Amino acid sequence: MFDFLVVGCGFAGITASRILAEKGHKVLIADKRNHIGGNIYDYYNEDGILIHKYGPHIFHTNKEEVWKFLSRFTIWREYQHKVLSYVNGILVPMPINLNTINMLYNTNYDSISINDFFNTVKVNVEEFNNSKDVIVSQVGEELYKLFFEGYTKKQWDMYPYELGKEVTSRVPTRHNRDPRYFTDKYQGMPKHGYTKMVENILEHKNIKVMLNTEYKEIKEEVKYSKIIFTGCIDEFFEEKYGKLPYRSLNFIEETFDKEYYQPVGVVNYPNDYDYTRITEYKYLTGQKNDKTTIMKEISSATGEPYYPIPKPENKKLYSLYKKEAEDAKDVYFLGRLGTYSYMNMDAVVLQALELCENL
Structure with missing residues (x-):
């Protein structure tokens, strides 16, 4: 029925799905969450403020092909992060x-x-x-x-x-007064939010989406030729060599009856308090609202897998799964979880674009 089963509806999965669909392939995307977009999912809270459910995502890239691809599906709001x-x-x-x-x-x-x-x-x-x-x-x-x-x-x-x-590998220190966090050539935020951009990417006759769906539930029930897997690579191989460790995050959302809470979009707290940083979303989105919502991030050893932990023993464990992946027929792994590497959003999109070109 399908040429590709794509597991995961985040940046890696949606990019690959769109390119393959445009080449005439029929694609089914399955995601265990109840929404599209993976970690870039955003929504309006009860006070009408657009927030990112899984922490701030500020888009920036020097890769023209990545910017051009995404620009087909969104108008950009000019934003340079501080x-x-x-x-x-x-x-x-x-x-x-x-x-x-x-x-x-x-x-x-x-x-x-x-x-x-x-x-x-x-x-x-x-x-x-x-x-x-x-x-x-x-x-x-x-x-x-x-x-x-x-x-x-x-x-x-x-x-x-x-x-x-x-x-x-490189600590960014500047010998000038440039206050921007990123200096990439292309920087911005999707004008109508990431979720709207994802909806536009998925709007194709050859793409079908199943939410609230675990890969294991359908892998024997659906007919497909190839798999693109963007989940945890160790889970795909049923953790046969052991579980790959990740860091997770807990989010505390607070809304205040004031226009702004802090002077910029993100404030880091390297030494004080339990949280690492506070994000105030109105700076990122440019929204006008009499209230403001902030989000505190507290790192955790348990929960959704966000960050592969960069230790030599973890790399060694991943190499065993990577060898399995290379030997697997008609299965391709993408993204942070699929390749156990910390990548920015643009790198994930580029990886998916390159995979599809190779296919």
């Missing part, structure tokens, strides 16, 4: 830039003299063995403790010296 970090009782720009240093140390460096500051504080590391080595080699011990140590511990339940060096 983040502040709460350290030493004040809010300072993140990534660390010229203003960050001057505010923290009550100094008056310019874009040239700031080089002297970083050259003075950075640690000479002969061999990079972990993430801490990478960070202190660029910003020194004090800034490492202020911005990175506590945040990493909350996010991963591990300190940077317990994580591989590739996790922070």
Whole structure:
């Protein structure tokens, strides 16, 4: 009946489905959740504020082919993301830039003299063995403790010296006053929300969608030729080598009877409180409303799998599943969960586009 069974209705699944459908293939998408869009799903809460159910998703990319593909299905709202970090009782720009240093140390460096500051504080590391080595080699011990140590511990339940060096292969520090979190060529938010964009991507005669549907429930009931699997790769192989570990998130949503709660879309809390950051969605969406909704994020060891944990033993375990995947006939794995790798949204879309071209 179907040429492809696509498991998962997130960015990887919908991108692959649309391209295959346009090439004439009949596609069935199955997702265990009760909504389309995976983790980019957004909706209006009871106060009429558009929020992202699974935390903030700000789109940015340098890949023109990714931007062009998605631009077929949405108008973009121009938005360049800004983040502040709460350290030493004040809010300072993140990534660390010229203003960050001057505010923290009550100094008056310019874009040239700031080089002297970083050259003075950075640690000479002969061999990079972990993430801490990478960070202190660029910003020194004090800034490492202020911005990175506590945040990493909350996010991963591990300190940077317990994580591989590739996790922070490059610490973005700026010698100017550029306050933008991303510097990609293409940046924006879907004007009418991610869910509307997903609806447009799925609007094709060759695409059918089944929600509230576990892959195992239908794999013997539906006729199909090939599978594109975007769920956890270890689950596909029934965890035969053991379970791959992930970090999850708990979200606390609060609405206030005021126009704004904080000065920017996201504020990081690397040292204070249990949560890692607070997002205020009206900055991201550009909505006008007398009320405002914020979302606090608390990292967790249990719950929905969001972040593959970057440790050598986990990579080794994944390699066993990757070998199984390479040997599997007519089965293709995509996305964060399918390839056990931390990828931004644009990388997921690109991976799906490239897979379809290869197919």
